[in-house]
Amino acid sequence: MKNLPTSEIWFVCGSQHLYGPGPLAQVADNAKQVAEALSGSKRIPYKIIFKALLTTPDEITKTCIEANSSPTCAGLILWMHTFSPSKMWIRGLDILKKPFLHLHTQFNRDLPWGTIDMDFMNLNQAAHGDREAGFIHTRMRLGRKVVVGHWSDSEVQDRIGAWMSAARAWQDWQGGKFCRFGDNMRQVAVTEGDKVAAEMKFGFSTNGYGVGDLVAKMKTVSDKAIDTLVADYADQYAIVKELRKGGSRHDALRYSARIELGLRAFLEEGDFKGFTTTFEDLHGLEQLPGMAPQRLMADGYGFAGEGDWKTAALLRAMKVMADGVGTSFMEDYTYHLSPKGHQVLGAHMLEICPSIAAAKPAVEIHALGIGGKADPIRLVFDATTGPALNASLVDMGNRFRLIVNEVTAVKAPKMPKLPVARAVWECKPDFKTACAAWIYAGGAHHTGYSTVVTSEMLEDFATIAGIEMVRIGEDTKISDFKQTLRNNEIYYHLAQGIRV
Secondary structure, eight states: OTTOOOOEEEEEEEOOGGGOHHHHHHHHHHHHHHHHHHHTOTTSOSOEEEEEEEOSHHHHHHHHHHHHHOSSEEEEEEEESSOOOGGGGHHHHHHOOSOEEEEEOOSOSSOOTTTOOHHHHHHSOHHHHHHHHHHHHHHTTOOOEEEESOTTOHHHHHHHHHHHHHHHHHHHHTTOEEEEESOOSTTOSTTOOOHHHHHHHHSOEEEEEOHHHHHHHHHTOOHHHHHHHHHHHHHHSEEOGGGSTTSTTHHHHHHHHHHHHHHHHHHHHTTOSEEEOOTTOOTTOSBOOOHHHHHHHHTTOEEESTTOHHHHHHHHHHHHHTTTSSEEEEEEEEEEEETTEEEEEEEOSSOOOGGGBSSOOEEEEOOOSSSSSBOOEEEEOBBOOEEEEEEEEEEOSSSEEEEEEEEEEEOOOOOTTOOSOEEEEEESSOHHHHHHHHHHHTOOSEEEEESSOOHHHHHHHHHHHTOEEEEEOTTOOHHHHHHHHHHHHHHHHHHHHHTO
C-alpha cells in the first residue's frame, strides 16, 4: 500500500516495588514472553514489542511521552501482571495521545491446584491488578478496548488483531493528506462537511485542487510510459477487442492510461493518501476518470466520487485495516424488491475497486449519460460473495457519526446490459429494517464496502477516534435503534463536560 507508516504496538506491563527485585525480574520475563508469543502469532497483523515493566509514576509518564513522540508506535497494550496501584498511572495516562488496549490476562493458563501458595498468588494476581487499572481508566473517562482471556486463546488474539488494525488505520490518518479535485456534486448535502472539524478530530487534512493541475501533470506523461502501462493492462485484464492494440478505440485506452499516470504522479508528489473527483468538474479532460481510480484504490488509495472527501478518508482507513484487499468505494444504487427476497445492487458510475472482484475484470468502453465527455474506460466485474459490510462517515454538525450495516454479498444475476463493476447483497437483519435504520441514522449514499473489515474493527476505530458509531446487524430493532440515536444525541452533546 502507498504511504503506509511503519507500525508497532508497545506491550507495557505494570507492577510495583512492593514485591522485591526477584519477583519483578520474573514479572518482566513473563511479560516479554507474552509479547513475543503474541507478536509471533499469525492472527496478529504486525509487530508487538515488549517495551517496559513500569513500577513508578515517573516511569509511566516517561513511557507515555515516548509513545506520543514515536512515529512507529501505533498504540499500547497494557497488562497488570501483579497489583499496580493506579494512582501511579494518572499523570501518564492523562497525557497519552496514542490508543491503548487493556489486556486482562495472566501468564499461566491453569492454576496448579495441588501446589498453589501465597508466593504464587502474589506473583500472578492480574485478577486483582487489572481491576485496579480498569477503575482508573473508567474514572478518567478514557476510551479503550478491553480484551479478556488467556493470551494464547485464538479469540483473544483475533480481538487484539482487530484492534491493532484499527490502531494502524488511526496512525495512518495522522498527518494524512487528501486531494479533492474540484468541489462536490452541486447542491448535495451529505458529501459536504466541516474540514476544519475533521482535521481537529481525525488528524488528516483535505484541500481542493483544480482539475487543471491534474491535466498539466497528464501532459508530462511520455508515450513510452503509456506503452508500458497498456502492456500491463493486457497482462492483468481481459481487454475487449476494440480497445486492444490495433483496435478501433485503442486510443481511448491509451488516454485512460495517461489519466492514471498523471494521477499517480500528482498523488505521489503531493504525498496524498486519497482523492476525490466529480463529474461536474472535468474541464480539460476528455474522459471521466474511471479505470484510473479503480486501479489506484487497488493500490490502497482512498477514493470517493462527487467530491465526497469523508468517504475517501474512511475508505483509506478501511484499506489499511484490510491490508488493501477486499475493500472498495461503493454506492447503494438500486433495489430488487421481489417478494421472494429483497436485495441491493451496489455499484457506481465507474469507480469500484477490483480488489473485490470474483474473477479477472474486463476492460471495456461504453457511453455514459452524464459528465458530457467521451466514452470512459472502466473495469467490469462481479464482486465476491460472503459476509460483508457497508460503512458511512457523516458530519452531524456537533459530531461525526460512523454507521455500519452488516450484509451478505450474494452471487450477482446476469446483467449483460449493465457494463459497470457491481456487487449484490442482502441486508441484515432484513432489507426494510436495515434501510430504515440507515435513513434514521442519516447514512450517506456513498460507503466504504468490505468483505475483510469487521464491525469490531470499526467499533475499535470509532473508540480510538472518540466518535459515535451505530451498528445495523442481525439483532437490530427499529424501536431500540431510534432510542439509541436519541440517547446518543444527549450523550455527545454533554460528552466534553462529562470528561472534566
